[in-house]
Structures are given as structure tokens and as C-alpha cells.
Amino acid sequence: MKAALIQMTAGDDPAVNLIKTLRYVAEAAAQGATLICTPEVTNCVSQDRARQQDILQLEQDDITLSALCAEAARLGVWLSVGSLAVKTGDADGRFANRSFLIGPDGAIVARYDKIHMFDVTVSDTESYRESAGYRPGDRAVLARMPDAALGLSICYDLRFAQLHRDLAQAGADILLVPSAFSPVTGAAHWHTLLRARAIETGCFVLAAAQTGTHAAGSGRQRQTYGHSLAVDPWGTVLADAGTEPGVTMVDLDLALVSQSRGRVPSLRHDRPYLDPQ
Numbered sequence: 001m002k003a004a005l006i007q008m009t010a011g012d013d014p015a016v017n018l019i020k021t022l023r024y025v026a027e028a029a030a031q032g033a034t035l036i037c038t039p040e041v042t043n044c045v046s047q048d049r050a051r052q053q054d055i056l057q058l059e060q061d062d063i064t065l066s067a068l069c070a071e072a073a074r075l076g077v078w079l080s081v082g083s084l085a086v087k088t089g090d091a092d093g094r095f096a097n098r099s100f101l102i103g104p105d106g107a108i109v110a111r112y113d114k115i116h117m118f119d120v121t122v123s124d125t126e127s128y129r130e131s132a133g134y135r136p137g138d139r140a141v142l143a144r145m146p147d148a149a150l151g152l153s154i155c156y157d158l159r160f161a162q163l164h165r166d167l168a169q170a171g172a173d174i175l176l177v178p179s180a181f182s183p184v185t186g187a188a189h190w191h192t193l194l195r196a197r198a199i200e201t202g203c204f205v206l207a208a209a210q211t212g213t214h215a216a217g218s219g220r221q222r223q224t225y226g227h228s229l230a231v232d233p234w235g236t237v238l239a240d241a242g243t244e245p246g247v248t249m250v251d252l253d254l255a256l257v258s259q260s261r262g263r264v265p266s267l268r269h270d271r272p273y274l275d276p277q
Contacts, residue, residue: 001147001252003035004028005208005228007241010039011215012046014055018064020245022071028247029075035145037080037208038068039228040155040180041097044085045210048219049133056095058087065100065108073106078145082178082208083114083154085134094135099152099178101143109144112152113137116160122184130156140166148173148254151203155179158193158207161200168201169267173257175203179224180210186225191237199235202261204252206230211243233260 006024010017021042028036043064046052059065064084072079081100088096097114115138117131140163141152151167151174158164158177167175175197181190198205211226228241230250241248261267 001034001254002032003037003206003230003250003252004031004033005206005230005239005241005248005250006036006038007209007211007226007228007248008039008042008245009212009214010042010045010210012044012048012051012055012217012219013215014043014064017043018067021064022067024247025068025071025079026075028249029077031247031249033077033249035078035080037082037176037178037206039082039208039210040178041083041085041210042081045180045214045222045224046216046219047222048216051218052085052095052133053093056085056087058089059098062086069102069106069108072102072104076104078102078104080150080176080178080208082176088135090135092135095133096137097130097134097154099154099176101150101152110141110152112141112154113139114154114157115140115163116156118156122182126182126184140170142167142170142172151175153177155181158197161197164197164201164203165267168203172201172203173254174252175201175205177205177207178209179207180222181225183223183225186227190225190227191229194229194231195235195237198231198233200266202233202257202264202267204230204232204254204257206250209241211245233257
């Protein structure tokens with residue numbers, strides 16, 4: 001399977017971001033990709049809740065989603081939209097951080113709402129409270145292509161190993177981890193965590209990422225780490241996109257999944273144990 005990781009620097013204007021995304025998707029398809037992956041919050045990177053309330057849309061009205069469904073059909077490719085920030089209609093006004101898998105006919109095959117909210121204090125000057133603006137999901141999602149099963153996760157989910165183990169034990173061959181990682185935590189943990197998830201599960205890991213300094217018409221500009229990564233089931237990094245926006249191509253030999261799990265069959269070695277005292 002030939003896959004593509006799209007790395008981009010999305011701002012807080014969905015229309016502008018969509019132009020860039022469509023260009024990258026077309027470029028990836030022209031290079032032969034059959035699975036194309038975009039990063040977290042492909043449509044809008046913003047920390048201004050008022051701005052988000054003004055410009056975000058319900059899923060059925062979202063201009064990015066409808067355009068990418070049409071483009072997947074036009075190109076005949078599988079398209080993982082890492083996530084979109086969408087309105088939910090919830091009484092508390094919170095949004096959803098929602099991933100989509102679109103088939104080559106343009107139909108939405110799977111949806112996944114990010115489960116784990118990024119509520120952290122990275123430093124004295126950098127903190128996040130994702131749960132203030134987004135409601136968490138409550139369901140793990142496995143999506144199937146003809147040749148592979150995909151386990152869906154988003155960014156901060158990466159730190160929760162059991163989610164990815166559950167996805168692998170349910171049949172995932174590839175774990176998708178679209179992200180907008182902080183530069184501080186990215187430098188310290190990104191490569192290590194992605195390699196660990198691949199090694200623990202015997203899955204390929206594809207992590208398309210946001211990168212750089214994100215334009216903001218209002219509110220604080222955000223910075224992200226970049227380094228979109230592809231890791232094989234033995235933990236070998238197949239591709240690292242560095243920090244520049246663009247398309248990174250990678251060839252996936254899916255036979256490596258069963259080979260790696262055969263060498264270390266840890267997914268079959270769970271044993272019950274008593275809770276720690």
C-alpha cells in the first residue's frame with residue numbers, strides 16, 4: 001500500500017485551509033497514494049472560542065468535509081481526514097474533535113470523536129484546556145479498507161496505550177494518529193511514543209501532523225511540532241517529514257504486521273491480575 005502523510009500549517013480560516021488541503025491531496029494522489037492522511041484540526045487551528053463559535057459548522061454543513069468527500073471520489077482514493085473541529089448542537093456549546101475516513105466513492109466510512117482531552121500545563125507560559133471547548137468521545141473505532149483495518153485515534157490519545165492495544169486486538173493493521181503536537185512535548189515524546197505504540201501492537205503507525213506557527217485572525221497564535229511520522233510494526237521509522245509543510249510518501253508492506261506479531265506475540269499474552277494495592 002502506498003500512503004501519504006500531509007503536513008500543513010493550518011490557520012483559523014477554514015476556506016484558506018481547504019485550498020491548501022485540496023492541493024496536497026491532489027499532489028499525493030498524483031504520486032500514487034491510495035491512502036491519504038491529513039492532520040488533526042485540518043479545517044481550523046484556533047484557541048479563540050468566540051472565533052470558533054463564529055466560523056465552525058455542524059458536520060452536515062462543513063465545507064471542508066463536503067469538499068474532501070468530493071475530492072476522494074474524484075481521485076478514487078481513501079482519505080483519512082485526521083480531524084475537523086465541528087459544532088455539535090450540545091447544550092453547553094462544546095465542539096467535537098472528529099476524525100473521518102472517506103472511501104474512494106466519496107462516502108464517509110467511519111467517524112471517531114477524540115476520547116482523551118488535552119488538559120495540561122506544559123510550562124508557565126503554555127497551557128491547554130481542550131475539554132473547555134470540546135466534548136470527549138466515548139467510543140473506540142476500527143475502520144476497514146479492502147486490504148487493511150485502521151484503528152482511529154487523535155493526538156493526545158497517543159499517550160493512552162490501552163486504547164491502541166484494544167484497537168490492535170480488534171484487528172487493526174494500521175494505527176492513525178493525526179496530531180497538532182506541542183513543540184515542547186513533541187521534542188521530548190513524539191518519536192518515542194509513536195514507536196512504542198507500533199512496537200506494542202505490531203501495527204504500522206501513520207501520524208500526519210500540523211507544523212509551524214499558525215496564523216490567527218484573533219486570539220493567541222499556536223505553534224506545533226511537525227515531524228509527521230510513519231513507523232513500521234517493528235518500530236522502525238520509515239518516514240519523518242521534518243518541519244516543513246508538504247506531502248510525505250511511504251510504502252507499507254502489510255505482511256510485516258503478521259511477521260512482527262509472530263516474532264513477539266504479546267497481543268495474545270494478556271493475563272488477569274489483581275489491582276495494585
